[in-house]
Amino acid sequence: MKRARRLVSVSHSYVVTLNRRLANEMARVGAGQWEVTAVAPRFFHGDLSPIQLQREPGEASFVEPVRALFSRSAHVFVYGPALREKLARGVDLVHAWEEPYVFAGAEVALLAPKHVPLVFSTAQNLSKRYPPPFAQLERWVVRRSAGWIAFGETVKQNLLARPGYAERPARYIPMGVDVELFQPDRAAGEDFLRELGWQEQGPPVVGYLGRFVPEKGVELLRRVLERLTTPWRALFVGGGPLEASLRAWAEPHGDKVRIVTGVPHAQVPQVLNAMDVLCAPSQTTPRWKEQFGRMLAEGFACGVPVLTSDSGEIPHTAGDAARVVPETDVAAWTSALAELLESPDRRRELSARGRERAVTRFAWPVVAREHLSFFESVLG
Incomplete structure (x- = not known):
């Protein structure tokens, strides 16, 4: 042998x-x-x-x-x-x-x-x-x-x-990505919404997962949310040097925004399942551009519709399973996010594509x- x-x-x-x-x-x-x-x-x-x-x-x-x-x-x-x-x-x-x-x-x-x-x-x-x-x-x-x-x-x-x-x-x-740990589980997501003091019946949840740093596009996402006329709630999950300014921005929005830090990796699937759209607005700098986009693969595995920038490796990670927009185009971001928030059918389509890509590729x-x-x- x-x-x-x-x-x-x-x-x-x-x-x-x-x-x-x-x-x-x-x-x-x-x-x-x-x-x-x-x-x-x-x-x-x-x-x-x-x-x-x-x-x-x-x-x-x-x-x-x-x-x-x-x-x-x-x-x-x-x-x-x-x-x-x-x-x-x-x-x-x-x-x-x-x-x-x-x-x-x-x-x-x-x-x-x-x-x-x-x-x-x-x-x-x-x-x-x-x-x-x-x-x-x-x-x-x-x-x-x-x-x-x-x-x-x-x-x-x-x-x-x-x-x-x-x-x-x-x-x-x-x-x-662990497609058994990260998988669609809306019930778990609803539990997390209740922990945040939100009801499932509210406006769609726009999610962000990652470091609170300029290159991850936190400030761009804030500008996009300000421009939206479609009802929304925003969930920022992560941590980093922009946390204080993010909380200051969130305060006037009252119940529409939640900022959560210190989430252990084992709880990330539940957090993702609480989102109706995951936004990954990474921004290229002279010293950095997105190398993979782990949040994309994890979002795909949970069946979360993804809206993302075209920074670095992201278009190759996303394939046809996400909506990809130019990284610095605030108008394009606003239009694309409004479209997803207003179209449950489009969100369901991206959800299915994402899960399939996670299982077959990642x-x-x-x-x-x-x-x-x-x-x-x-x-x-």
Whole structure:
């Protein structure tokens, strides 16, 4: 009987159980053909707070903890010498979910045995010039790799123009969403409306989910709501530096606006199901454009009609399952949102399209199979 291939996937994101869904799903869909190990830091300084390695019983992949050094910086942290052993024990392919221009990405490439193919994943959708030594690290890792995965079509097209990338096999594979956790459940949404002090029979709920920052388009959505003549209620869910100004704007609107912060990820499906339209008005800046739009995939999975901007990767994420409008066109946004609020039939159509897209394109088993298919093509 042919032995299962051994895949080792390395990522600092794996310190969080939720982020190991990719590794665990690859182990599930590849059972009998692939044995998957996820290498994760024992401890990592997260964006908001320090994180100890989280574990869950019954994970399908093997979790191998290693020390992470200098983890306050995503660019210069490294895993340390224990990583070499994790990459050297009969491994058939090494996957690095680390950018190729950072120290950790180069470290994985250096410590992986030379005869073992290396595939890295990247989400870099902006054309950047890196200072030394990051530019040199990127070129070296690309030369060392047997292929690379782009977490977006705009990522792939951006990087194909950089030295060396076009010489290696590449595949665009989106991020995944849990279509069992995120699914249509209007009753749960109605419960959340009641918790907010709203009745189901009120005007349609315009929802926003994400960070309260300028690049996510919070201010544009406020301007659009001000222009609407169609009745509406607005639900802003998230947090960030614009919270104070958002609350100041909401105060004159009284019962029409709710702002909710501190929502745990497990409650996000209920929140989405309370919305009649999810708005994702992301705004491109010189230093940022939308890389995927996780809120879109989660909204699709919950069957929520989506109105979104055309920033970055969003048109590729949305396909024909959302209404996509120019990101800075307030008049177009106002017209499109009014149309959706006034047309339950159009909302039902987008709801069905979104759920289908989530199940066929973004469900974790689909994303995992895409990864394993690419790995198999690299191995030949």
